[in-house]
Amino acid sequence: MTTPSDTDGGPAGMSRRQLLRHTAWFGAAVVLTVSGGEVISHLGTPPATAIAADPHALRFVQISDSHLGFHGPANTDVTGSFSRAIDQVNSLGFRPDFVMHTGDLTHLSTPAQFDQVAQMLRGLRTGAVFTVPGEHDSVDDHGQKYRAKFRAGSHGDGWYSFDVKGVHVIALVNTLALEKLGHLGTDQLDFVRNDVAGLSSDTPIVVFSHIPLFAMYPTWGWGTDDATQALSYLRRFSSVTCLNGHVHQLFTKTDGNVTFYSATTTAYPLPHPGVGPGPIPVTLPAGQLGAALGIRDVTYQPGQHALAIRDRQLTGRKPT
Numbered sequence: 001m002t003t004p005s006d007t008d009g010g011p012a013g014m015s016r017r018q019l020l021r022h023t024a025w026f027g028a029a030v031v032l033t034v035s036g037g038e039v040i041s042h043l044g045t046p047p048a049t050a051i052a053a054d055p056h057a058l059r060f061v062q063i064s065d066s067h068l069g070f071h072g073p074a075n076t077d078v079t080g081s082f083s084r085a086i087d088q089v090n091s092l093g094f095r096p097d098f099v100m101h102t103g104d105l106t107h108l109s110t111p112a113q114f115d116q117v118a119q120m121l122r123g124l125r126t127g128a129v130f131t132v133p134g135e136h137d138s139v140d141d142h143g144q145k146y147r148a149k150f151r152a153g154s155h156g157d158g159w160y161s162f163d164v165k166g167v168h169v170i171a172l173v174n175t176l177a178l179e180k181l182g183h184l185g186t187d188q189l190d191f192v193r194n195d196v197a198g199l200s201s202d203t204p205i206v207v208f209s210h211i212p213l214f215a216m217y218p219t220w221g222w223g224t225d226d227a228t229q230a231l232s233y234l235r236r237f238s239s240v241t242c243l244n245g246h247v248h249q250l251f252t253k254t255d256g257n258v259t260f261y262s263a264t265t266t267a268y269p270l271p272h273p274g275v276g277p278g279p280i281p282v283t284l285p286a287g288q289l290g291a292a293l294g295i296r297d298v299t300y301q302p303g304q305h306a307l308a309i310r311d312r313q314l315t316g317r318k319p320t
Contacts, residue, residue, distance in 0.1 A: 098126055103209075
């Protein structure tokens with residue numbers, strides 16, 4: 001297998017050595033602090049100000065890669081693990097302003113699988129539920145069934161944006177024109193440019209996509225070929241956070257004012273970049289699967305210039 005070059009920012013992306021320097025694997029909260037236009041992340045416990053009961057705080061949850069319809073030894077009950085993830089969201093102790101599913105809702109994009117996901121998502125106790133598609137949600141129709149079920153009325157092939165509690169949220173689609181890497185395309189790039197043109201540079205920006213918006217590991221298709229252009233429209237903002245799925249594991253990278261966070265999955269783990277022949281579902285020893293699955297909750301408090309991100313494992317008893 002070809003190994004990427006050992007230079008950041010090159011066409012091959014990061015080497016495994018560089019990747020591990022940027023990586024925060026499971027087991028700790030990641031705190032993102034924005035100060036003076038610089039984004040600084042560190043591992044640890046979120047500050048009390050980030051998790052205090054504040055009616056003005058924005059709280060949301062990211063779930064990803066439920067893969068309903070998957071059958072294999074890596075997880076023999078993806079419906080059950082997705083149900084546990086929903087129960088965990090409902091047991092957080094607060095009602096999220098919204099929940100975002102960052103793609104691969106289904107495994108084969110069949111009508112029955114989309115119906116099942118939609119029904120299960122209705123069980124979330126939250127202000128709203130949003131989604132972006134993964135490549136598994138458009139295996140045979142360029143995402144038409146997905147959009148009809150989840151994103152009717154959105155722009156183009158399903159991208160959109162909204163504002164909530166002072167934060168501007170952009171949901172992007174980079175899974176519909178895959179050759180190897182993710183791809184946004186001219187229409188979506190124009191949407192991003194126009195969407196943020198009138199925003200003040202101190203507006204916090206949160207971007208959701210399925211495939212990472214940086215060259216995490218291009219050898220496996222873990223990157224988006226035209227993301228640099230999209231991100232160029234966001235460089236003037238003091239706080240930009242990009243949250244993605246697809247890679248089924250936690251990863252953190254900071255590039256100037258932009259911080260990237262890859263999420264884990266509710267279905268099955270994938271190998272770390274460069275380990276083995278490719279991104280093939282990993283079967284863990286008995287009892288270890290729950291520690292590789294999880295959800296993410298995020299808190300942003302206006303005026304505190306802090307965004308706290310906590311990743312939670314699907315371990316322990318199923319909440320009641």
